[in-house]
Amino acid sequence: xxxxxxxxxxxxxxxxxxxxxxxxxxxxxxxxxxxxxxxxxxxxxxxxxxxxxxxxxxxxxxxxxxxxxxxxxxxxxxx
Amino acid sequence: xxxxxxxxxxxxxxxxxxxxxxxxxxxxxxxxxxxxxxxxxxxxxxxxxxxxxxxxxxxxxxxxxxxxxxxxxxxxxxxxxxxxxxxxxxxxxxxxxxxxxxxxxxxxxxxxxxxxxxxxxxxxxxxxxxxxxxxxxxxxxxxxxxxxxxxxxxxxxxxxxxxxxxxxxxxxxxxxxxxxxxxxxxxxxxxxxxxxxxxxxxxxxxxxxxxxxxxxxxxxxxxxxxxxxxxxxxxxxxxxxxxxxxxxxxxxxxxxxxxxxxxxxxxxxxxxxxxxxxxxxxxxx
Numbered sequence: 001x002x003x004x005x006x007x008x009x010x011x012x013x014x015x016x017x018x019x020x021x022x023x024x025x026x027x028x029x030x031x032x033x034x035x036x037x038x039x040x041x042x043x044x045x046x047x048x049x050x051x052x053x054x055x056x057x058x059x060x061x062x063x064x065x066x067x068x069x070x071x072x073x074x075x076x077x078x079x
Numbered sequence: 080x081x082x083x084x085x086x087x088x089x090x091x092x093x094x095x096x097x098x099x100x101x102x103x104x105x106x107x108x109x110x111x112x113x114x115x116x117x118x119x120x121x122x123x124x125x126x127x128x129x130x131x132x133x134x135x136x137x138x139x140x141x142x143x144x145x146x147x148x149x150x151x152x153x154x155x156x157x158x159x160x161x162x163x164x165x166x167x168x169x170x171x172x173x174x175x176x177x178x179x180x181x182x183x184x185x186x187x188x189x190x191x192x193x194x195x196x197x198x199x200x201x202x203x204x205x206x207x208x209x210x211x212x213x214x215x216x217x218x219x220x221x222x223x224x225x226x227x228x229x230x231x232x233x234x235x236x237x238x239x240x241x242x243x244x245x246x247x248x249x250x251x252x253x254x255x256x257x258x259x260x261x262x263x264x265x266x267x268x269x270x271x272x273x274x275x276x277x278x279x280x281x282x283x284x285x286x287x288x289x290x291x292x293x294x295x296x297x298x299x300x301x302x303x304x305x306x307x308x309x310x311x312x313x314x315x316x317x318x319x320x321x322x323x324x325x326x327x328x329x330x331x332x333x334x335x336x337x338x339x340x341x342x343x344x345x346x347x348x349x350x351x352x353x354x355x356x357x358x359x360x361x362x363x364x
Binding site for chain 2: 042050056059068
């Protein structure tokens with residue numbers, strides 16, 4: 001897997017939009033790794049992705065932030 | 080000339096200006112089509128003073144009309160599927176938030192319940208005083224269910240279901256819970272204390288894998304709230320009930336209000352005089 005998308009310091013909803021755009025550029029089933037701040041970002045971004053039909057595979061606390069692995073879901077009308 | 084029975088239905092208010100009235104227009108669930116809005120604008124231009132007022136309870140008012148024009152305005156409203164609002168000692172329009180259909184926080188179908196309440200007793204007459212209802216889709220309470228004679232709030236009871244979803248021990252559920260009802264066990268999995276839970280569904284929506292899901296979806300119930308001269312927040316009467324039961328509860332509360340009010344009293348005064356438990360016995364025997 002390539003470098004994680006580092007969204008530390010990026011606030012809601014811009015962080016979600018960045019992940020969404022990254023996933024949209026990839027085929028269904030592709031995975032990306034994302035670094036998210038603790039607090040609002042980690043509480044909001046995973047739920048928005050779930051709502052879009054993507055699958056959060058892992059979400060682990062690291063120092064001051066979270067590392068999330070997400071798999072792009074099937075085609076859908078998100079935008 | 081306007082006949083007496085039309086006047087009794089309400090929906091118009093005398094303005095300070097001589098011979099001028101406002102016609103209140105009900106906006107069901109706060110939603111209007113652009114066609115309806117355009118028709119309303121045309122009516123306001125033709126009959127009113129060229130302005131439309133937005134009331135604090137989701138109605139629109141055409142201001143500056145003459146009372147003789149009321150029938151004509153009413154007929155024109157009906158042509159585009161609108162109708163007059165109500166005022167006075169009647170069952171008022173149900174104030175409602177957008178709910179689950181569009182709001183990301185919504186937990187239940189607010190407009191469906193509001194439509195059912197409307198169908199059941201909207202504009203009912205012969206009440207001791209006004210009777211207001213509100214439906215909010217979640218504890219954020221945008222529609223202020225606690226400030227109405229009867230109010231409902233969308234509620235979701237969570238359950239951690241190990242079989243259905245694979246918990247990835249991320250701890251987001253515990254982080255998102257505003258009431259501290261979720262603790263994590265030694266493996267990082269949630270333990271939900273329903274006594275502390277305010278049924279806001281946050282953990283269900285935030286859980287990235289669906290390992291926490293809704294075991295029950297319904298309405299929390301509020302009774303006896305009002306503002307006015309003596310503001311009082313409603314009593315929560317407990318439990319999570321279905322849409323059907325919510326309609327029945329509201330109807331029975333309305334009937335008990337009618338039976339027990341002494342003169343021009345709001346529901347809250349009746350409830351406090353009788354005692355909440357005694358009043359509730361009348362509502363759910």
